[in-house]
Amino acid sequence: MPSPQDIQVDKQTDAYLHITSNETVNGTQFHYFPIVPGVPVIADMSSDILSRPLNISKFAVIYAGAQKNLGPAGVTIVILHEEMLQQQRASLPAILDYHTYVKHNSLYNTPPVYIIYLVNLVLKWIKRNGGLDFIEKRNVEKARLIYETIDQSYGFYQGMARPASRSLMNITFKMKNNELEKRFIQEANEQRMLGLEGYRSFGHIRASVYNALPYEACKALTEFMKEFQRHYC
Ligand SMILES: Cc1ncc(COP(=O)(O)O)c(C=O)c1O
Incomplete structure (x- = not known):
């Protein structure tokens, strides 16, 4: 930005x-x-x-x-x-x-x-549910969970946006190669975590965490990300 x-x-x-x-x-x-x-x-x-x-x-x-x-x-x-x-x-x-x-x-x-x-x-x-102050607080907590998982992965996951411009709605990241990203998406799909593909012209991974997505879904994704990293790093 x-x-x-x-x-x-x-x-x-x-x-x-x-x-x-x-x-x-x-x-x-x-x-x-x-x-x-x-x-x-x-x-x-x-x-x-x-x-x-x-x-x-x-x-x-x-x-x-x-x-x-x-x-x-x-x-x-x-x-x-x-x-x-x-x-x-x-x-x-x-x-x-x-x-x-x-x-x-x-x-x-x-x-x-x-x-x-x-x-x-x-x-x-x-x-x-407490208006926009509550919604913002929840969105910050949701995004923080995922960004922290990216930042603490020792480069296994790499955030695409500069930290100061990071979106609280669309969290984009990549991995060391295309095959690994495909595997990530496939294994996530098997666990019913859907829609993690990046935008069609951009690729990589995108977690969209709009208002309707509960905190627990972000928690589940971060647990999956950590498990995936343990397995494939
Ligand atoms: C910021 C922004 N503007 C415009 C659009 C496109 O909207 P529409 O598909 O309704 O033209 C999108 C995606 O839905 C968007 O995220």
Whole structure:
């Protein structure tokens, strides 16, 4: 992830700054949010929304597909500062124009009501469990378990992201060769630990530990990782 001084934005020429708060392929995440006076910040938070408390006033637009921490795919949440509506180009097609959604109370086309209902259940679940402070604490503990296992493996597992940029949602690591990684995934699958393959263009191993994944699942994975290392190192 870029450090604050790497982010060069010029308010004379740049209409906005867009960031992706969590990047699922490499497993990196912003642990601070850039603030550039006079330049609106727009964030794709599809993969880490509601994983931690958030000060939305720092953003002009936040958008997030539901499919990671909110519920099933099919719904996108947009949080939009009113000023952004005024700055919008006048000639946009209706479907791409946020005015359309504001004017129609987010009901311009047929809403996927079942998915919205499920998102509401997830929001209630978060509230019931202590809100975002609790969720963040749990996510930190979950990720720490796995990162510690990587860091204490004497190089058997190698984390892909720089420690300061490590994602709490997608933990990426590699091993000394492809065969060993394939074996890891196969043996994990046999123990019903599924979906550990890295992104298709990136490879290696990726443990996605979104809000819905319990602490016990991360614990089970770390126990499996330690056992696998004992066997194959
Ligand atoms: C940050 C981020 N943006 C965008 C997407 C893509 O979303 P969609 O497949 O709904 O276009 C993803 C993956 O789901 C993502 O993690």
